[in-house]
Amino acid sequence: xSKITTKYNDIVCIGxxxxxxxxxxxxxLYSYSFFKNDDTSHIFSPGSDIQxxxxxxxxxxxxxxxxxxxxxxxxxxWDESRHLWVLxxxxxxxxxxxxxxxxxxxxxxxxxxxxxFPEISGLDTFKGRLIHTYEWPEDVDVADKDVxxxxxxxxxxxxxxxxLPETKSITQFFRSAQYFYPVRVEPYxxxxxxxxxxLPGFAFLIRLALFHIxxxxxxxxxxxxxxxxxxETGTAVCMRFMKRTAPEKYHSILTPDYPLGCxxxxxxxxxxxGVKAGDKIYPADIIxxxxxxxxxxxxxxxxxxxxxxxxxxxxxxxxxxxxxxYNTTLxxxxxxxxxxxxxxxxxxxxxxxxxxxxxxxxxxxxxxxxISGKSQEVDVKNEAAEAYYKELDKGNEKIVVGxxxxxxxxxxxxxxxxxxxxxxxxxxxxxxxxxxxSYTYSxxxxxxxxxxxxxxxxxxxxxxxGALTMRNGITFIDYDxxxxxxxxxxxxxxxxxxxxxxxxxxxxxx
Ligand SMILES: Cc1cc2nc3c(=O)[nH]c(=O)nc-3n(C[C@H](O)[C@H](O)[C@H](O)COP(=O)(O)OP(=O)(O)OC[C@H]3O[C@@H](n4cnc5c(N)ncnc54)[C@H](O)[C@@H]3O)c2cc1C
Numbered sequence: 134x135s136k137i138t139t140k141y142n143d144i145v146c147i148g149x150x151x152x153x154x155x156x157x158x159x160x161x162l163y164s165y166s167f168f169k170n171d172d173t174s175h176i177f178s179p180g181s182d183i184q185x186x187x188x189x190x191x192x193x194x195x196x197x198x199x200x201x202x203x204x205x206x207x208x209x210x211w212d213e214s215r216h217l218w219v220l221x222x223x224x225x226x227x228x229x230x231x232x233x234x235x236x237x238x239x240x241x242x243x244x245x246x247x248x249x250f251p252e253i254s255g256l257d258t259f260k261g262r263l264i265h266t267y268e269w270p271e272d273v274d275v276a277d278k279d280v281x282x283x284x285x286x287x288x289x290x291x292x293x294x295x296x297l298p299e300t301k302s303i304t305q306f307f308r309s310a311q312y313f314y315p316v317r318v319e320p321y322x323x324x325x326x327x328x329x330x331x332l333p334g335f336a337f338l339i340r341l342a343l344f345h346i347x348x349x350x351x352x353x354x355x356x357x358x359x360x361x362x363x364x365e366t367g368t369a370v371c372m373r374f375m376k377r378t379a380p381e382k383y384h385s386i387l388t389p390d391y392p393l394g395c396x397x398x399x400x401x402x403x404x405x406x407g408v409k410a411g412d413k414i415y416p417a418d419i420i421x422x423x424x425x426x427x428x429x430x431x432x433x434x435x436x437x438x439x440x441x442x443x444x445x446x447x448x449x450x451x452x453x454x455x456x457x458x459y460n461t462t463l464x465x466x467x468x469x470x471x472x473x474x475x476x477x478x479x480x481x482x483x484x485x486x487x488x489x490x491x492x493x494x495x496x497x498x499x500x501x502x503x504i505s506g507k508s509q510e511v512d513v514k515n516e517a518a519e520a521y522y523k524e525l526d527k528g529n530e531k532i533v534v535g536x537x538x539x540x541x542x543x544x545x546x547x548x549x550x551x552x553x554x555x556x557x558x559x560x561x562x563x564x565x566x567x568x569x570x571s572y573t574y575s576x577x578x579x580x581x582x583x584x585x586x587x588x589x590x591x592x593x594x595x596x597x598x599g600a601l602t603m604r605n606g607i608t609f610i611d612y613d614x615x616x617x618x619x620x621x622x623x624x625x626x627x628x629x630x631x632x633x634x635x636x637x638x639x640x641x642x643x
Contacts (some may be wrong), residue, residue, distance in 0.1 A: 137200045154266075154291045155179040155318070160186075161329075161340045162347070162484040168193060169336050173321045173329045204231070209238055210439045211468065216509040216573075218469065237500050240438070241473040244549070245426040251283050255403040265422045266292055273419070277301045281408050281417040283400065285311050289423035304415045306400050306408065310389040312371040344555075350482040351554040354532045364533070429543050432456035432476065440467035455546045457525065459518040459569070460561055462492050468510035468573075469503060471496045476548045477525055483555045491555075495562035499570065508572040517569030528552030 156163045160178040164170035170186045172178055178186075191197060207221040207230075218238040222231040248265040250256065256263065264270060266288040276299045282289050285307035297303055321329060328335040353363035375387050402409040407417040438446040444466055450456045458464050461478035462471045474489050502508035526546075534547045543549070551558055574582070 137196065154288065154295075156183060157287060157316070158347070158484040159343050161336060162343050163486050164484075165190065165486060165490055166340070173326050175318070175320055177316065177318055206240075206242070206436050208437045208439070209470075211441055211470075213441060216468070236503060237469045237471070237496075239471050239473055239496070240475075242431065242436070244428055244431050244474060244479065247427040247430040248422070249425050249427040250422050251400070251424045253283075253400050253403050255409075258405050259403050259407075259417075259420060260405040261407075261418045261420065263420045263422065265424070267426070275300045275419060278418040279407070279416050280304070280419045280421060281306065281415055282421045282423055283307075284423035284425065286423060286425060288425070289421075292421065292423060304408070304417070306410065310387050312368065312389055313375055314367070314371055315374040344483070344487070347483045348554055348556055351480070354482070354534075354550075356531055356533055360533070428549060429456075432543070438467065438470070440464070440470070442466065453522065455544050455548050457522055457548055459513040459521045460492075460495065461488075461551065461558075462496065463499075463513040463518070465513050465515045465518045468512040469500065477551050478558075479549045480551050480555045480558070487555055488551070488558060491559050491562040495565060498565055502572055507574065507578045509575050510571075510573045512571050514569055514571050517566070521569075525552060 155175070155177045156179075157177065159176050160170050160172060160183070163178070163183065164186060168190050170178075172182050172186065175182065191200070201222075203225045205223045205225050207223050209221075210219045211217075212219050212234075217234050217236060220233045220235065220238070222233055223229070224231065245267075248267040250265060262273070264273060275296045278300055280296065280300045280303045282293060282303060282305045285305060289305065289307075290311070290313065293303060293305065320326070325339070329339065350363075353360055353367060372388070376384060379387055400408050400410050403420070404414060406414065408415045408420065432447075432450065440446070440449075446464060446467065449464060449466065456476045458472055458475045458477070461475045462473070464470065464472070471492065473492050474485060475492075478488050478492070479485070480488055499511050503511055529547045529550075529552045532550070532552050534550050
């Protein structure tokens with residue numbers, strides 16, 4: 134039986150931040166290729182609209198009966214004799230433990246599912262409200278409050294303008310300056326809007342065009358002259374945007390290549406009444422930690438996955454030194470197990486949904502023999518996985534990835550960002566390297582296959598015998614026995630009637 138579980142009690146997209154944040158990828162791309170997102174009211178949809186879209190996908194494909202909410206995945210153990218995964222799940226409301234078995238297991242727990250709080254002394258002494266952008270409480274009220282926000286990544290950058298008009302004050306603390314790229318957040322207009330709403334296939338064309346435009350941005354990640362040029366242009370655009378929109382007094386600390394900007398305003402301590410930076414105390418009713426995610430914990434999590442021979446995923450990754458997976462999804466020794474949006478799958482320039490869809494398409498190809506009962510297991514060969522990790526390391530050397538504390542980096546190695554383009558990932562996923570995989574076959578299937586082979590061999594033998602007989606038959610014709618017709622009278626009488634349109638003059642006789 135298929136089962137989709139999630140620990141939340143509803144469909145939740147991109148944490149809980151959807152009320153404030155929007156996708157930084159155009160909605161047309163931040164959607165599945167097989168189900169168009171009809172929302173033309175935004176080029177970049179807010180999280181709540183993406184959630185509505187995901188609900189539509191679930192309704193369209195009638196997925197609700199397969200979904201269990203408030204169900205936390207605790208562990209998975211591979212049963213080698215039965216070629217099955219045995220899962221332990223927990224109902225988060227009642228605490229009840231549930232055992233579920235499945236042939237194929239997908240881990241879709243996400244990379245950005247554990248909030249990371251800043252390590253600042255005194256955080257626990259704060260007497261106001263401390264919240265992380267990941268879990269934005271329903272009842273949070275910022276009206277007329279002194280708010281301190283920590284961080285200046287994409288979460289803080291979207292939260293601040295959303296809450297600013299209501300607050301009494303906002304003070305932002307950050308470690309290093311960021312680049313801000315100007316994006317046009319406005320509804321579709323004119324012909325594009327009309328085309329999206331009325332022209333069949335138009336959305337697909339726009340999707341295709343946007344995909345290629347964003348793929349062109351990928352070039353800017355590569356460490357070469359062309360990449361340098363793209364980054365230079367990007368930097369100039371960001372700096373012009375910042376200078377045009379930010380008050381001049383902030384320009385120095387907002388300029389990323391200004392080292393003092395990184396250290397201008399560090400929080401030294403959190404005190405009960407607010408935040409202390411240097412000698413000054415900034416009063417706060419609410420502290421918002423917009424400080425990102427613990428990707429290491431997302432891999433080395435509270436759930437355990439035990440593969441062949443009792444080896445856990447965490448043990449395997451400890452041995453390798455970093456969480457990693459073949460083609461971002463397969464781990465050797467963990468048969469019929471796929472990680473969606475797994476290690477090294479993030480493409481900073483394009484849609485996570487496209488990467489996830491590519492992984493699903495890839496897995497569907499691989500599990501076909503398992504689903505049809507031909508095979509019991511599909512696994513990646515150890516040597517193929519290791520060769521792939523080396524390829525990843527080489528790929529990583531050629532790209533520029535975020536700073537030393539970027540969430541992409543685990544144990545000093547990039548295992549967040551896919552070091553090639555999304556087109557590259559599509560190609561790898563659409564055309565699997567079959568020789569890297571190993572399948573084990575069921576005795577039933579092998580018996581049938583043996584029987585089929587015997588039948589083929591018999592048929593081929595019969596065919597060969599038939600051909601030989603025919604050949605021999607022709608060989609045995611003794612042409613000497615062909616009667617000599619020359620002595621016969623070869624004159625033929627002209628027929629009395631001819632088919633229509635055929636005149637007697639058209640026919641020659643010999
Ligand atoms: C603020 C923010 C903005 C982003 N913006 C973009 C963007 O604009 N474009 C983009 O491409 N990507 C963006 N991302 C990346 C984002 O992570 C992906 O787009 C997408 O949400 C990943 O989907 P997912 O299904 O892999 O994981 P998630 O959406 O994180 O879903 C994980 C699911 O697993 C469940 N879960 C976790 N652990 C368990 C467990 N033990 N048992 C049961 N259920 C569990 C969770 O409840 C959740 O439902 C953003 C991320 C963040 C945090």
